[in-house]
Amino acid sequence: MDYLEFKIKCLEQFQEILIAELSMIGFDSFLETEEGIDAYTLESDFDRKAFDSVIAQYKEAAEITIEEGVMPKVNWNEEWEKNYDPIEVDDLVYVKASFHPSKPGFKHEIVINPKMSFGTGHHATTFQMLRHQGQIDHQGKRVLDVGSGTGILAVMAHLLGASDVEAFDIDDWCVENGNENFDLNGLTTRMGLGTIREVQPQGQFDIVLANINKNILLDEMAIYAELVKNHGYLLLSGFYTDDINDLTEHAKPLGMELISQQSKDNWAALILKKV
Template identity: 80%
Template structure:
């Protein structure tokens, strides 16, 4: 089957919503790039009218541009094997796909077969979240992973000794992929589908993980604060360093104190604690 390939350049905060929109009209594979996303749809089933409407809806606000091409008979497993390299987060964790060999010298190992989901550890936000998780005591804790993607942060929480891990995502493909990755890493929980308001998780949680984007984090921050146990930790990423003040200022009004911030490639991550 031949695939249409669209190389889409857009603002970072619009990647996830574009993936969700395009998945609804028949796109079945996505790759994250430095400038946006590469999106793929079977040529035979392609709905150009719906595609052009989505592009037009986001063109200005997402600063969106695209180029179109044709990719014959894609073998997605082969594509991932060519493009997906293992990563190491210090000596804390080695993240690899199932077709890579294990490596000694790390406290933990995570096996991720990412398919079209985000969250492999390659992006600076995921990398920082994994590193910050390693600084928080997860032993026996109840953990919530918001917008879980591949499930990598939930898996890390499990490896760090969390007693109960809950996770969910708005994309049904992420849920399917996340559950496959949970199985690969011995995590028995199942990922839920929906927004935090739709899933309606029941606190309290000692740790909440949210690697999404600034707008969603600002919108949902009060929900996180309400779900946190006293002295519980909220780990955030998915935003730029220049956005730190906006998030920290809102957090303060909700009784959340900044404990640590980090940055990598102009992407930021925070540890907040509930008073």
């Protein structure tokens, strides 16, 4: 079966949003490039109407242009290896693929073979979540990673000493890839499949991590607040700096207090504490 290829040029801050939107309408493979993203879907799975709707929604704001083509056969590993460089988050963590050499001078090292999942640390949201994790005591804590993607934040929690890490994602490809990355980094936990309402995590957690998008965060905020223990932490990202007030105002009545925030490339990340 042939794959359809869409080379999408767009502003950098829209790359992860477009990947998320296209994955919801049947696209199963992505490459982030210097100019935007390359998106792939089986010809039999392609929904032109849904695709055009997604592109129209972001075309003007993201300055989108598209080249379409057909790719009969793809060596995915070879393709993403060409486009994946290691990431350095301060001296906290060095994120690399299995084919990269290690690098001294970092407290931790994460091995992520992203394949076609997203959440490698390259995007500003993931980068900031990792940095915020480094500011929170994970030792012996129970941690939940919502919308885990490649599993990178769950891996970070494990390396920081969390005693129990749970993770899940709505995409079965992310779950498969995430479990592979867990194995590479010594996690025995398995990633679940579904939304937070479908997975229904049990008990409460010292730390909840959610790097998704503004609308989902607002919709699920009350669930996160219920899952966070008193004096526990909720780490959020996946939204713009202009959205910070909307998120914090929504969280405040739920007993969640903003204690730290940062921004990178107009993307924001927050640490909230349950008081």
